[in-house]
Amino acid sequence: TSFSTTPKANSQDNTEELRTSRTCRNSYCRLGVLPLEYFSNNSVFVCCRYVMERRWFEQWKEFVENGDQNSSSFPGQIDNSELFEDLDSYHLKERLVENEDFVLVPAEAWHKLLAWYGIVDGQPPLERKVVDLPSTLKVEVYPVEIFLCLHSNMENVITAQFSRADTIRILLLAMCQGFSVPPGSECRLWMKSSDSSCERLRNVHMSVLDACLSSGMTVIMETRNADGTWPSSRPQIMRNSVEDQDSYRGQPGVCGLTNLGNTCFMNSALQCLSNTPPLTEYFLRSSYLEELNFTNPLGMKGEIAEAYADVIKQMWSGRHYSVVPRVFKTKVGHFASQFLGYQQHDSQELLSFLLDGLHEDLNRVKNKEYIELRDAEGRPDQEVAEEAWRNHRRRNDSVIVDTFHGLFKSTLVCPECHKVSVTFDPFCYLSVPLPVSKERVMEVFFVSLDPYAKPVQHRVVVPKAGKVSDLCSALSEMTNVPPSQMVVADVFNHRFYKIYNADESLSCILDRDDIFVYELSVQKEEQEEHVLLALYLRERSHYRDYGSGSSSYGTSLFGHPLLLSVPRSSCSHEELYNLFLQRLARYVRPPDPSEELEEEEEEEDEDEEELGVGEGGSAVSFSCKCDTHTQQRNNSTVVNQVSRQEVVIQSVQSFNTNCSTFLSAAQPYVAIDWDPEMKKRFYNENEAEKYMKHSSMEVPQQQTTVQLQECIELFTTVETLEEENPWYCPVCKKHQLATKKLDLWSLPEVLIIHLKRFSYTKFTREKLDSIVEFPLRYAHSRLSFLPQEEPPSRYDLIAVSNHYGGLRDGHYTSYARNKDNGQWYYFDDSKVTYASEDQIVVSMSLMQLFRLETWSRSSFILQCSSTPSVTVLNVTPHFFKSN
Secondary structure (H helix, E strand, C coil): CCCCCCCCCCCCCCHHHHHCHHHHHHHHHHHHHCCHHHHHHCCCCCCEEEEEEHHHHHHHHHHHHHCCCCCCCCCCCECCHHHECCCCCCCECCCCCECCCEEEEEHHHHHHHHHHHCECCCCCCCEEEEEEECCEEEECCCCEEEEEEECCEEEEEEEEEECCCCEHHHHHHHHHHHCCCCCCCCEEEEEEEECCEEEEECCCCCECCCCCCCCCCEEEEEECCCCCCCCCCCCHHHHHHHHHHHCCCCCCCCCEECCCCCCHHHHHHHHHHHCCHHHHHHHHCCHHHHCCCCCCCCCCCCHHHHHHHHHHHHHCCCCCCEECCHHHHHHHHHHCHHHCCCCCCCHHHHHHHHHHHHHHHCCCCCCCCCCCCCCCCCCCHHHHHHHHHHHHHHHCCCHHHHHHCEEEEEEEECCCCCCEEEEEEEECCEEEECCCCCEEEEEEEEECCCCCCCCEEEEEEEECCCEHHHHHHHHHHHHCCCHHHEEEEEEECCEEEEECCCCCEHHHCCCCCCEEEEECCCCCCCCCCEEEEEEEEEEEEEEECHHHCCCCEEEEEEEEEEEEEEEHHHCCHHHHHHHHHHHCCCCECCCCCCCCCCCCCCCCCCCCCCCCCCCCCCCEEEEEEECHHHHHHCHHHHHHHHCCCCCEEEECCCCCCCCCCCCCCCCCEEEEEECHHHHHHHECHHHHCCCEECHHHHCCCCCCEEEHHHHHHHHCCCEECCCCCCEEECCCCEEECCEEEEEEEECCCEEEEEEECEEECCCCEEECCCEEECCCCCCCCCCCCCCCCCCCCEEEEEEEEEEECCCCCCEEEEEEECCCCCCEEEEECCEEEEECHHHCCCCEEEEEEEEEECCCCCCEEEEEEECECEEEEECCCCCCCCC
């Protein structure tokens, strides 16, 4: 099928262009999904792409494959309303996700779609540049929005958007033009990143990205005076706070970190490491200067170590309320492109990169020798473990290894010959799983057969790996309606986005989907087959669409759709009309016989006949759509009875291939077309939108509580290797799905425990908000990791990294205990406050740091996320100490 008509025609006859639109659409779709790396590798310059709302785009693809203008899948004008915070400023919503909320299409495809369909009045095209970043190309969905002002008049602020690829010179020229600065004036720019810092933008050839400019920051311009002087050495608005900080004297280490724009994840990880005594003392003593490794091909030429040392020395000088880690952020982005820009990241990923980078920059081994590993061959575990540790230290010797590295014992057993393979591998942190619930809570709306009953919102508990039938069974217990009389559908934009089969997986349903469950009438076995009809409400426009080559009225959907089960023999006009009035009785008032309704003359089309007001003075007309096969099989039953009446049956394609079918390959539907004036008189919109809340919605959802020791035991549980990762058995001479068990053999002085709160499957992503309980001080309780050790290792908590929020957004903070005064503090970017031990909320923990109690009192770090997530412990190795 091809495009048949367009809502906005640029000429009287564009039939030829539309005839080829399907071919064009295929090429544009292919171009739209090609990775940007394709253009980089093939030397094709891609200047921009356009952002489009994903569901409109999917509806359009469905339309060009199976629909025509009269089908429900006709997308209408391009509408990006769902992407905007409001329709006044047209600012994009925060944290939109590609291929979930929007798609990116090339400029050529966009201009074609715009010419064919037009765009909703007032909405701007969302053109976005393609930025050439190191080793990758990225589409800049969110440009940098910066506040601009003059030093001489800081109250006059203008807002402008810049690409991260733009240079500071472009920003300077924009300010000169925006503030009407006379040509030839000598200007300089200052970057205000917080209330306590202002930095000079010296290099005008530097990009916005490299200058670390982010949205919400202010750039101040000053011009040289006529006598050759500058108005100030730095803007007056900043001078007082700088002078205050110059005279500030506080507790070393109690220092905030400025958020440069979504860098709370970095600040949280830095605060945890900053309060790790062995590492911080190493940098404060400048011991790193003698161990910088500039030749290590795996390192960063010492730049990461120097940038980190600079941050630590500022934080522990006792002279700053807050430090701006701008140089450190730039260095991290330079060596790890995933941290470029200002997107949110995982603090544990940053911590992992930083520890690895510091290790390679400070590795005392200049030339790494090749070491051939030996098999255990029945030797005692202690002998094999000491050999593995010596081999590790021959290639890796740094303060990071001294402080954070331990040993795993890995045991593999062949399921056939029972060959046992034992190896010992180093680790820098533990990523332990949380017990995952096998159940899921879903919120759905139940629509009863009772026409006067409002939809009821229910909260049901279903199996995570369950099917739609499980959802119906759970809802049946609350409604006393048999699951066989239920149909589950996803409603979006007044239409059915998808109707689910009972055997479909619940993983296809996202938490944000609007799920409606409809009660159907009982169908007895001896009765004839029923048709599942989708009922839509449409409002007719006041004018006919003559420009599209048809004399039909334009329509737009409104209200909530319904699903009805109707016997095939009951598809006559009279029966459908009475059924619809009955189902809509709660919010549709039937006309009073005394009321006079105006009848408008209808024109006949060779393909369709529209009749006026029918029997009973109805205020609406019906358009029924059913699939071709159904119409042909039941021509005498349906067409002969209905075509004479107000209901006109046409042969159309399915309105959405996402819809599962209960009847045939195409889903029949009925549309009730309302005259605008009649809709105002008889349709109660307020009543139609009302719904009830079931008592299940009032029951608070309780969080699960687990012990940290349980997570560690789960980490050391025996598991069977997956088919994608088999083990080669040297005895059987083939790959086997062996059983594997990890044990903690020796522990480091500082142990980092990362709680794996983010769970990912093929269809779902979720954050586990279980409360993890862990000890704070060794005197109160102890963590025992090595059962064979007497006495067991005992750790003390020294830091916790927290994450508040969900998968797509959130905020990182941290708790840490100062090494000098033993006081706990709460670090929230640049803000630092006192904290007591009972304030350390375990439900937010993502990472924890512990320090071992052996020769010295031990400590530990824990990283959290609306639940703790990483823990750092300070410990001594089990069998041997580092030299």
